[in-house]
Amino acid sequence: MTPAEFQVQVGRLSETFGKNAYGSERIALIWKEVSLLSNETFIRIVDRFVGELRQAPLLPDFREAASKEREQLWGQKKQEERVTAKEFESAFSRDDTSMIASAIIKRITADLTDAEWESVLRMLDNLSKTGPRAKCTRCQDTGALFARRKGDVCGDHAFRCDCPAGERNRSASARWNFSMLKNFEVCS
Numbered sequence: 001m002t003p004a005e006f007q008v009q010v011g012r013l014s015e016t017f018g019k020n021a022y023g024s025e026r027i028a029l030i031w032k033e034v035s036l037l038s039n040e041t042f043i044r045i046v047d048r049f050v051g052e053l054r055q056a057p058l059l060p061d062f063r064e065a066a067s068k069e070r071e072q073l074w075g076q077k078k079q080e081e082r083v084t085a086k087e088f089e090s091a092f093s094r095d096d097t098s099m100i101a102s103a104i105i106k107r108i109t110a111d112l113t114d115a116e117w118e119s120v121l122r123m124l125d126n127l128s129k130t131g132p133r134a135k136c137t138r139c140q141d142t143g144a145l146f147a148r149r150k151g152d153v154c155g156d157h158a159f160r161c162d163c164p165a166g167e168r169n170r171s172a173s174a175r176w177n178f179s180m181l182k183n184f185e186v187c188s
């Protein structure tokens, strides 16, 4: 909230409860208490005071109202985060989620090169485009995944994908795991 916006609400308070109720000292203390609130939030608080109180609200009233508003906002934010987490869970399979998590951790601990990180981001991009997924984006639920040793022009190696389809795949191929991105590139 800007000082000008605050002044508008102080005007409403003075008009309702009398000019004498709000000297400059008092206004300065109230400003300190509420300056971080948004204008809309402060308007809501003043609406309530104007509508409900017989006597001029003082610093403790503002403090209490401000902390209630903050709590409510915080609760809303947590609720939104819960919804986002739910959406994330339903959009990604367990394997994808653990792959993403381990990639992020590796990136933070600098175990992934920029190129490897790029390929993770591409995977993430694909995952987010497919939405709630029916198929593994790496093997299309065939369980088979082909990767090429870095620097090689040809010579694809077959792996069993690290998804549930790869688990069910009975071929003799080695199981793919994420750390193989160090030496291999997944063929598209």
Ligand SMILES: [Zn+2]
Binding pocket: 136, 137, 138, 139, 140, 141, 142, 143, 161, 162, 163, 164, 165, 166
């Ligand atoms: Zn797969």
